[in-house]
Amino acid sequence: MNNDEILKQIESNDKVEKDIEVKEELFYRYLVFWIGEQKFALPAEEVHEILTYNEIYFVPFVPPYIRGYANRHGQPYTVFDLQMLFENSGIEGSHLLILKVPNDQIALLISDVDEIVKVPDSKIYSLTSQDETSQYFSGAVNVEETEIFVLGVSKILERLESDIERS
């Protein structure tokens, strides 16, 4: 190759990167994590932070799937154990997902973090049926041929509100 050709090659490399950059805008980020043996996902915008296990302090008069409070930056965070909510059996849980819920402090107890994935729009699904099991999910994403449910935080919070009202 002569110099001109080499230069052209270099320029086209740059373009390829730009194209990729453009395509990136159509992707959405999801945080994938484990609760027990199950994988779930949350849109990355809904998660503030991941903490490695904090101590959880018991809170009375709350439903069993609220494990208690975690102390983060001097504020009490309500900790949800979703396996307790879904299956009536609690997890050991070593990490906390601090959620971005406006006007409240909510955390999820999880077993482990898997990865943060970029999912194209085409692989994001919303739910077709609303039955008992899927009432807490807002949809699903397809990652490497596996379907992972996306949690609907607002629905979970609604459940807690109604349980508290009834008690």
Added chain:
Amino acid sequence: MKRKKSSVGLITSLSIWTTLPVILVLLIMGGTTLWVLGNRVNMLVEDNAAHTMRMMERIVKTEVDGAVKNYLRAAAEKNRDLMSFFYQEAQKGEISEDAAYERIREILLDPEYGQVGSTSYLAGVTTEGILEIHPVSPGVDASDFEFMQKAMEMKNGYLEYEWKNVGEEEARLKAGYLSYFEPWDIMVWASSYKSEFYSLIDQRSLDDQVSTIRIDETGYVVIRNSEGKIIAGDDTLKILNKVPADRAAHAVVDSKIGQVRIDTKIQEETGWQVSVVSPLSPYNRLLWMLRIIIGLSIVVSAVLLHFVIRYLLNRTLAPLKSMRGLAERVSQGDLTGRIHNLSEDEIGEVGVIFNHILTEFSGVLGNNKSVIQVLSESIQNLSTSAQEIASTSNEQAAAVKEILSTMEDADQVSKDNMEKIEEVAKIANNTKENVEQGFELIKTSLSKMEEIRTTNSETIVGIKTLGERITSIWEIVNIINSIADQTKIIAFNAELEAAAAGDAGKNFQIVAGEIRRLADSTVNSTNEIKGKINEIQHASDKLIVASEEGTRRITEGWDISTNIRGIFEEVLNSSEISAHSADEISRSTKMQVSSFEQIFTTLKQISESIDSFVESTNYTNQVSDHLTEITESFGKEIDGYTVEEEKEE
């Protein structure tokens, strides 16, 4: 015991089954008889009652008719006589014939005198049928009437006829008596309704007749008038009122003498009720007695029949019983029994055959037994002698062997001695230097052993130290791992922040991604390291085990060597023996050995021949043992049977 029951059961069931049809037939016969009898009795009583009733009717009619007739006859004839008197007077010339006729006419027509019964009157009628003298219709020609024609014909006598007055619905029975006076051709007619004379009946006469009537000694007849009052007979049982009106014709009621039958008939003419009371109780009693007798006889005959048949069956089947008993004894091995008292029939024949079979079988067994006896004895003898021979040979063999072994030992000892002495002589001839050389060698090898031991312990210590080092590496690896985990989390958080920052965070995002990838690779590497360390750990563990094993062996070897050393020291101390004495011992020992050799060879030959002899007697022993077994087992089987000859023993 079960079998006995079945033969008894057989007889019982047979006798029952033969008795049953007979009983059935008897029952049918008895039943039919009773039924027929019952019917006949009923008919008899009925006939009797009917007969009595007819008789009674005749009596009543006779009485009634008699009474009426007599009365009317008296009236008619009396007045005819009176007519005759007046005619006589006229004939005498006392009065004229017309006056006489007129006088009698007046008398006849006198309403008081001329009354007949309560409603009727006397009349005079000519043979032409003209009512010459009649209070109601004088001069009327009544010759058209049938009764009048009959009267015209009769001129004298009694007649009855139906008469209906004008204005009456029904005709009533009238009775009349005629008495003819020829000179004036006048039939003096006294007639009236018959019913008016019923009261004239001589009740006493009727009663006399009726009271004497007896039906089967206690039955009677009673006649009541239309009002129910008794006019003849006596209701001794006081039962007539028990019979309701609608059942008046024939009823059966209870009374103080038992059941009675009442037949009642109402006399048409008089309206009187005639009741015939016939007692049923004698017949009932009779019927019951018959029933009881028949029943009893059936039962008795059934029982009798049953027992007779039983007895017969027992007798017939007795031989079967004894045969069965005998068969049981045979099955238990006792062949001595025989059936006696054999009958002349088929069962007897079977018995004879049975006896014959037993005799034959006993004979065969008896033969077998004596044969076995002989056989058994011979085998016993054989066996005994074989055993004796065997034991004698064994003893001989043993004795010879003892000598042999002693000789062998002696021989061996001599040989050993010889060798040893030679060796010792050799050694003695060589000098202490050889021993000392050996000793030096031992010492060298011992010290080498020592070195090995020491090196080995050091190796083990080194391995253990390695193990500890590995553990600390492990800890470090874990620390690295946890740092890597934390780094990963930090990277995640960084990515999240970057995502939240949107475009501005893009570069930071890339950096965060890199950090995460670094953390991931760290984790992977540490995992590899972990794997490797695991391997090393396993290998070092194995090594420790192997070294410990090796150490043990080394220690054992060390101990043995130390022992050898000790022994050798002793040998060194006692290796001073004179060559001369060693030589002498050596020579005499050689001589001893050769003579031993000769004796030895001979004894060996003897021993061998005895051995082969013992073998053959052993074999004979085995055979006779085997035979004995067979004989015994056969004998046992046969012993199970007892046969007559044995009883003599």
Added chain:
Amino acid sequence: MEGGNNYFKEKLIFTSEKSSEQVPLFNLHKFLIKLFRFNSNVESQLVILTPLTLLSEETLSYLKEGPLLELENCRRIGIRISSETIIKQIPLNELQPHSRILRSKLKKSGFPATHPLEGSMGYLINLDKLLAGNEGRR
């Protein structure tokens, strides 16, 4: 859980020349152990006395129908608390409200706020509400 009667099993009796006073004791120590599911057999050795006048109308009327029913001359109530008690001044800015979603429920039950510290979580108790047994009432 009817917080009231189960934990009002004891009373103090003060007698003097002039009068005798009966003080019912509420075993807050046992109550909290039960409520927070602590694994502890430790008995409380400390009692705080509070005049009844400091309690609200509602609480007083509830208590008068229950544990205080037959007590004569009752001016004060006693609270049994853990022997490991300290008195401390806490600046208000150290207190935090509960997570919003749990706030009303916990407040009604007598726990109006938290006191989060490094390595521990504290709970502020409103004794008045607690005694009234509101948490068990439907």
